[in-house]
Amino acid sequence: xxKAGKTSDKSVDVADSYAVRLMQHLVVPTFVIDPKRRVVIxxxxxxxxxxxxxxxxIGTNKHWQAFYETKRPCLADLVALDRPEQLPEYYPxxxxxxxxxxxxxxxxxxxxxxxxxxxxxAIDAGPIHxxxxxxxxxxxxxxDLTDQKRAETALKELAAKDGLTxxxxxxxxxxxxxxxxxxxxxxxxxxxxxxxxVDHFKLFNDRHGHxxxxxxxxxxxxxxxxxxxxxxxxxxxxxxxxxxxILPDMDCDSACAIADEIRIAVMAxxxxxxxxxxxxxxxLSVGVASHIPGEADDSPDRLLGLADQALYAAKRLGRNRVIxxxxxxxxxxxxxxNPVPGRIARKSA
Numbered sequence: 134x135x136k137a138g139k140t141s142d143k144s145v146d147v148a149d150s151y152a153v154r155l156m157q158h159l160v161v162p163t164f165v166i167d168p169k170r171r172v173v174i175x176x177x178x179x180x181x182x183x184x185x186x187x188x189x190x191i192g193t194n195k196h197w198q199a200f201y202e203t204k205r206p207c208l209a210d211l212v213a214l215d216r217p218e219q220l221p222e223y224y225p226x227x228x229x230x231x232x233x234x235x236x237x238x239x240x241x242x243x244x245x246x247x248x249x250x251x252x253x254x255a256i257d258a259g260p261i262h263x264x265x266x267x268x269x270x271x272x273x274x275x276x277d278l279t280d281q282k283r284a285e286t287a288l289k290e291l292a293a294k295d296g297l298t299x300x301x302x303x304x305x306x307x308x309x310x311x312x313x314x315x316x317x318x319x320x321x322x323x324x325x326x327x328x329x330x331v332d333h334f335k336l337f338n339d340r341h342g343h344x345x346x347x348x349x350x351x352x353x354x355x356x357x358x359x360x361x362x363x364x365x366x367x368x369x370x371x372x373x374x375x376x377x378x379i380l381p382d383m384d385c386d387s388a389c390a391i392a393d394e395i396r397i398a399v400m401a402x403x404x405x406x407x408x409x410x411x412x413x414x415x416x417l418s419v420g421v422a423s424h425i426p427g428e429a430d431d432s433p434d435r436l437l438g439l440a441d442q443a444l445y446a447a448k449r450l451g452r453n454r455v456i457x458x459x460x461x462x463x464x465x466x467x468x469x470x471n472p473v474p475g476r477i478a479r480k481s482a
Contacts, residue, residue, distance in 0.1 A: 184247030209273035253282035298354035301369040325388035334374035336408035385423040420444025422458035
C-alpha cells in the first residue's frame with residue numbers, strides 16, 4: 134500500500150510538472166497566483182506582452198506593476214479575494230460569472246509601464262480549487278485588443294463628427310443636450326445654448342461657389358470650436374450654415390460675452406462676401422439662451438425655443454449681432470407681444 138501511495142504521489146508530481154510546462158508554452162499570455170496572491174507562474178507569452186520577465190515577479194505580489202503605475206488589484210486578485218463588488222471600481226467593462234468557480238471577465242486600458250505604451254486588454258480570471266473546495270490558485274489570461282479598440286473608437290468618433298467641419302454632428306448635439314439638461318435639473322445650475330448662423334450664406338454660395346462656401350464654414354467652425362474650452366462644452370454643426378454651442382453651468386451674461394467673442398473673431402477673419410444685400414465681409418448672427426430647469430421642464434424645449442427665437446430676432450433686427458432670449462422674452466412680454474410672431478420653436482430630439 135505505501136508503495137502504491139508513492140506511485141500515486143509521483144504521478145501527481147509528473148502531472149503538475151507537465152501542466153506547468155504546458156502553461157509556459159501557451160501562446161496565450163497567462164499568469165497564476167496562489168491564495169496569498171503571489172505569482173507562481175508567469176509564462177513566456179506574458180513576458181512578451183508585458184515586457185516583464187518572470188524572474189521579476191515570481192514569488193511576489195508585484196504583478197500589478199506590469200500593468201499599472203500605481204498599486205491596484207488585478208482581476209486575478211479580485212477572484213482570489215472573492216470581491217465581485219469591486220469590479221465596477223476598477224474595470225469599465227466587466228462580468229462576474231457567478232460564485233460557482235467560473236471567475237470574472239473584464240476589459241480595460243492598461244498603462245504597461247515597461248513597454249511605455251498603453252494596451253487595451255481583455256482579461257479572464259478563474260479560480261482553481263482542490264477536491265475539498267479550497268482555493269489553490271487563480272489563473273489569469275490576457276488578450277491584446279488594442280487595435281480593435283482603437284478602430285472601434287475611431288469609428289465612433291467618425292459617426293459623431295460632421296464630415297465637413299470636424300465638429301460634433303447633430304446626433305451628438307441631441308445626445309449631449311439631453312445629458313446636460315438632466316444634469317442641470319439635478320444640480321439646479323443654469324445651462325446656456327448658442328445658435329450661431331452665418332449671415333446671407335446662400336448669397337455667399339451664389340457669389341463665390343460651394344467650394345468657397347465649404348471653406349467659409351470650416352473657418353467659422355474653427356472659431357466656434359475654440360470657444361468650447363471646458364470639458365463639457367460642446368461645439369457642433371447643427372445643420373447647413375448653422376452651429377450650436379452647449380455651455381453647461383453658465384448664465385446668460387457669460388454666454389452672451391462668449392457669443393460676442395465668436396462674432397467679433399469671425400469678423401476679424403475678413404472673409405470676403407460682397408453679395409448684393411450683404412456686407413463686405415462674412416458676419417454672424419447669434420441667439421443665446423440660458424435656463425435653470427424647473428420640475429416641469431421634462432425636456433430642453435424651452436431652452437431650444439428661447440435660443441431659436443433670439444437667433445430669429447437677431448436676423449430680423451439687421452444681423453451681425455447677439456441677442457439674448459431671456460431679455461427678448463422680457464421685453465416683448467412687457468409690450469404684451471409674442472417674441473417672434475409666426476416662428477415655430479424647435480423641439481428636442
